[in-house]
Amino acid sequence: MTAENTEIVRRHVEAVTQMLLGNRTLQPGAMIIAGELTDGSGRMALAQMADALGKDLVFLAFGDTADGYSLTDIAVVALRNGVCHNRLGCRFYLPRTGARAVLLPKPNVRGHFRLAPGELMHVDRKPADIEDGVVRATARLAQLVERGVDLDGRAIINTYPVAA
16 A cells, blocks of 8 residues: 555544544544455454454445545444444435434445444434435545544554555
8 A cells, every 4th residue: 555545544534533423532442444355355354353352343445446546435343242243335424413423334224323432333213314414424524534633632543554
């Protein structure tokens, strides 16, 4: 991964952290991570990571697209009662009030996910104005990525080199 791509990923992780947590501080039970899903085993690897770490994960997948290196997918992974809930294809939703964003799974999956400071919580309903909220969230994410975010100690962002 190039230094430029690493910076793109880092800025997105910071922006997503701000959107999902607002002014709260990320606690040890949850992580926002990013990288590339290079093959079909990625979903299994995320489940194994969540299990090994004992944490709920929000995973931001990146890759080369027609628009350059960018965010290609969003996944949530949470273990509950020995069952791994692993949802790829999520989208961000931002309410009209501009409060914290939530994660919407694919339309056939019930409810949405909210990141409490230390865990992912499933809320068993969908917002009423989904498409408008997705548009708001997309615009907000782009704005935060462009201008940058100062998390002021509310989360620790680590960058690790790609294994050779």
